[in-house]
Amino acid sequence: MSPRRRALGIYGVIAAVSLAAPFAFDAYISQLTVLWVMVLFAITWDAMGGQMGYNSLGNIFFFGAGMYISAVVQIGLHYDVAEYTAAYGAIKVDFTPAQYFTGITLGTVVAAFGAVALAVVLSGVVFGLRGPYFAIGTLGIALAAGELVGAWDYVGAGSGISLPVFPGPPEDGERFFYFAFFVAAVLTFFFFRWLYGTRFGLAINAIRDDEEKAEAMGIRTRRYKTITWSLSAFFLGICGALFGNYNIFIEPLEVAFATVVFGIPMVVMSLLGGKGTLWGPVIGAVLYHVIKEATWTYLLGWQWVALGLLIVITVVFFQQGIMGWVQDKWPALFGIEVEEAPAEETPGTGRETP
């Protein structure tokens, strides 16, 4: 079987399983929905951490920002936002299906571009930092955002915002969001798959491997870093907007800027699956999510201990991750040749006689 047909076969199987899953495993639909959220998280984190070597601990910021931007847009279309949030849920929204779907669409689009705008503004601050300082700086942004939003009355402060409920039977709502996240994750995957095949992909790999050399070769490193962060933010903004509506209720610390539940796992999933590879984050996300759900079911009370152990084991013993390990083991699958004999000092072509 040719590689192309093999790839098509793999995509076909994944598509078939994904489309059938919400119907076949009806009882697990909420877990399956969050699975696609996790996949999107891992892919967008890996663009920064895996492909460009900038380990952001603050990507969750764009998820939360998108969530809030969308909520404000959706409510603001029909109500005064400050009045609405001040009523602490006493105002019951009653949207027609048309109002609901135009709201969610518009909210998602504004959230995506709003997140990009925030990424561009913040890039001026964070990209002066490198290595561990960048990681801590971005973490600071995510934590600060949670605290700031928690003190901002206009968006409901710590009490959050209630969002309109899906107009229709709850099962339809669950399926709607399952497919919304599925489509978002698939679009994210194919977008970054395409991106890594362009000059852009190679340039951010160059920044990861030796930024100083990349600069010395004339690569506009700042521009590449800003664009990569913005692209991550774009898809995270979409994801956040949808997640707010899926969750119906949003608040800053546990839902929007949830560093422990969502922010840190972004990193763990990419490391587990193999950072800097196309499929690594996807595999890592699926594996992490399954383990997480399993520990929540069978090790309740010890679930964070089990997950912490997983993080420690991954970081200490398995740094290259699953796809990294596969790549080391079978480099030919990735188009890399390995010379069996140790490299000697003679140039390869043998056409020149030095």
Next chain:
Amino acid sequence: MAVNGGAMIEVRNVSKAFGGVQANRDISLAVAEGRITGLIGPNGSGKTTLFNSIVGYHPIDAGSITFEGREISKFRVPRIARLGMLRTFQQTRIYGNMSCLKNMLISVPHRTMGFFEIFGAHSAEELEKAEHLLEFVGLYAKRKLLAGDLSFGQQKLLEFAMALMNGPRVLLLDEPTAGINPTLINGLIDRLKRANTEFGITLFVIEHNMRVIMNLADNIYCLAHGELLAGGPPEQIQSDQRVIDAYLGAH
């Protein structure tokens, strides 16, 4: 634009100190367009510091540096690189985790690239140029190997090919033959000369190997203790008593 043989890089009265150490003091020299200029001097004489000053790696304390008549002493590395001035490193810097071919493709010139072109795929011409240049340095057969798996000498050749891929106007080479097997040095000298004549790239070369630099350069400058000691054609430098003293340690 300077005519062939006119000054492409002009360094005037450049000084640079690191804390109390005066690495460069009042240095003036010129790199002629289309030629090969050498820079020699004992260890610690300030050669690499001068290179770093020229390519914008650190700001200079005093003086001026012009490239094709344009003041560049305030510019940083990426901007100067996009003007067409590249450098290679004494400690070779290649992307070890990527294949040699990818190393070459990364090195496509970014100075002419528009915003949307960065989202394009590499063109067939770029691929062909990359392969051609790998053949030029004798690494074609190893193009799919990880660059990190090459020997040190081969990595130097790869770095040289990457610099050529970028199509620079001038190339600053920091000890291109250091660590290279003596039997390969002649081949390298030949390739440096061909890069100069065939591709029209002006070269400015730091070199410790006297035989190499005398053979290669049209004009040589010698630094000692951070100051310019002498400058002139190889024959003249070779017989200059101050240069000989500096190398033999006389004061």
